Amino acid sequence: MNSFPVIVLSVIIFAALAINLALKPAYSARLTSTLIMITIIGGSIIYGFGFTSITGDVAISLVRTPFSVMGMFLGKNDLGAIANAPIVTSPVGIFLFWLLHFLAFYSMASAAIVTVGAEGLRRLRLFLALSGDLTIIYGITPDSILVGKECAERKETAVVFIDEADSAGLVPEIINMGMAVVTGSGAASCDKLTMTKLRVRSRKRIEVYALHPERSRNLFFALALKEAFKNAQIDPDKTSIALPGTEDIAAAILQVSTEEYGFGYVQVFSVADLxxxxxxxxxxxxxxxxxxxxxxxxxxxxxxxxxxxxxxxxxxxxxxxxxxxxxxxxxxxxxxxxxxxxxxxxxxxxxxxxxxxxxxxxxxxxxxxxxxxxxxxxxxxxxxxxxxxxxxxxxxxxxxxxxxxxxxxxxxxxxxxxxxxxxxxxxxxxxxxxxxxxxxxxxMLSAEKADRAGILLNATYDSSDRSNWGKWLACDSFSKMSSRASAEFIPALVKASGYSEEEIMQDGWNPGEAKLRVLGETEHLRWCAFHYTMGYRTMTDQEFDRRAEEYKEHVRSGKPGRYRIAKDTENRIHACLIPNDALDELSAKESRVTGKEVDYRKSDINNVLAIPQILKKQKEEI
Structure with a gap:
């Protein structure tokens, strides 16, 4: 009968220890630190009283007690030296003596596992990240870990976090999720050793998210990575990067061009806009x-x-x-x-x-x-x-x-x-x-996901034989923002139409002339609002006439490229920022100058008519 409580207590203790090992490393380390403190205090009490009781000499006890306490963590005990002390002669005293020794040995073993095991697992994760597509995430924060977790769910994708230093409690969490971490100033500056470790030359695709909480660091990292990729002769077409910032600034210095090396696709976002x-x-x-x-x-x-x-x-x-x-x-x-x-x-x-x-x-x-x-x-x-x-x-x-x-x-x-x-x-x-x-x-961050509808809508404006993604890459930043805003308004037009998306996709899109006219005008109101919030203003008659003369000179001189009379991107002026009813007069005015048929009202209606096609393709891609 006396052995039963011993067996039960042993099972409880080992179950508690197993739970500790199963905890997240940050919690496990905290528990281990607590056990060490309890053991030091308890061991000092038992050995302090024990040696004082046996020797009667406080000075000797002060010297021997720390050595015996340190021995506890190495699996040793000095029970023989204090066996006759009152503190260990009772069953409770003996139980506490061995419990403290057990906890001391366990806490030391646990600390070793956390330290050595974590480093070994970290190296293993990096080794396992040497194949497949590569996703690099710069900056270790709870938000960036959420992004990394999503990326890691994709097949044949290795996710590697890079930062200047370990963030307390977060690196073990990343490792436990199956992702790799590389830290240090060399990693953050994208030195040659780091690029070699990541085997960037052998990757079919490299996706980068620069999400450091200090916004300026993201741009510096992106520039360093761009230079590293250039030195490693990485094909820009297989790279992309997303980072917070100002699009007019960051995209211009990071995007590949005919003159400069850069990333194949650059997604610059404002966190507030997202x-x-x-x-x-x-x-x-x-x-x-x-x-x-x-x-x-x-x-x-x-x-x-x-x-x-x-x-x-x-x-x-x-x-x-x-x-x-x-x-x-x-x-x-x-x-x-x-x-x-x-x-x-x-x-x-x-x-x-x-x-x-x-x-x-x-x-x-x-x-x-x-x-x-x-x-x-x-x-x-x-x-x-x-x-x-x-x-x-x-x-x-x-x-x-x-x-x-x-x-x-x-x-x-x-x-x-x-x-x-x-x-x-x-x-x-x-x-x-x-x-x-x-x-x-x-x-929200990945262009291929966040801008799926915008990419499909943009493709309806481009008659070239490029892929939808290729057409999107060829767009300037403002055109991407415009297509994105238009595409995200499609659900509004669907609701206003009185149809459901399912009815529209089943060839039921027949709004009728009156409703189509109203939906086209609603789209024009949205288009004007977008431009006003982007800093545009309406072009004056004098400005239109001046640009009409410039258009004629452009055609006479045979200059390459398309000259838009109604749109002045550099000065953020547009002639179409007028009431819907005035569009026909503007179209006729421009047609007289160019000799080509211009119908701005029809452009808005075409966006409405494209809705079934976009919804169907969007569903197919999903």
């Missing part, structure tokens, strides 16, 4: 409107943006781009206590947005009495509130207060969505589940 795109995907404005049988919106789109930092400004721009419908008027109110210091760049860069759209700016907090007084007046018309304070905790406080207020006012039909640099979240009502969409996912 968050705004995620906002539109999770809670599109058209979901909060109804449409009549001809496709006209039956309500105005009225929205509020709280906070006007990077994410707030991006949210406003994307609401403008995606909130324009025939039959509807757009109105927005922006609340921020720091408005005067935040709004300068956007309103200077894109002055047309306040000239063409009804936007009010209030230098007030989203928790202020003035805000709630404004809110109460708009409850009947308001459709959307984007909470973009720049602080997650503040966003949650603002959102919780708003949801409770709207519930009491029986106005829970109003969308309240939190927007942060990491993603967006939406709760339909106080008791409902929270829906989330993260920014750092392949669905």
């Amino acid at each position: 968050a705004a795109r995620a906002m539109i995907r999770l809670c599109p404005p058209w979901d909060f409107l109804t449409f009549d049988k001809e496709g006209r919106a039956e309500q105005d789109f009225d929205c509020i943006v709280i906070g006007f930092g990077d994410t707030g400004q991006a949210a406003l721009r994307y609401l403008i781009m995606n909130g324009q419908f025939v039959g509807s008027t757009f109105h927005a109110a922006v609340f921020s206590t720091n408005m005067q210091n935040e709004a300068g760049f956007l309103l200077t860069e894109c002055p047309e947005i306040v000239r063409h759209y009804d936007i009010d700016f209030y230098q007030k907090d989203g928790r202020s009495r003035e805000f709630y007084e404004y809110l109460e007046k708009r409850l009947d018309t308001l459709k959307y509130i984007a909470v973009c304070s720049g602080n997650s905790e503040m966003n949650t406080e603002l959102t919780d207060n708003l949801l409770l207020y709207l519930k009491r006012k029986r106005s829970e039909h109003i969308c309240v969505i939190q927007v942060t640099a990491g993603g967006v979240s939406y709760q339909e009502a106080v008791e409902s589940d929270i829906k989330r969409k993260k920014v750092f996912t392949l669905d």
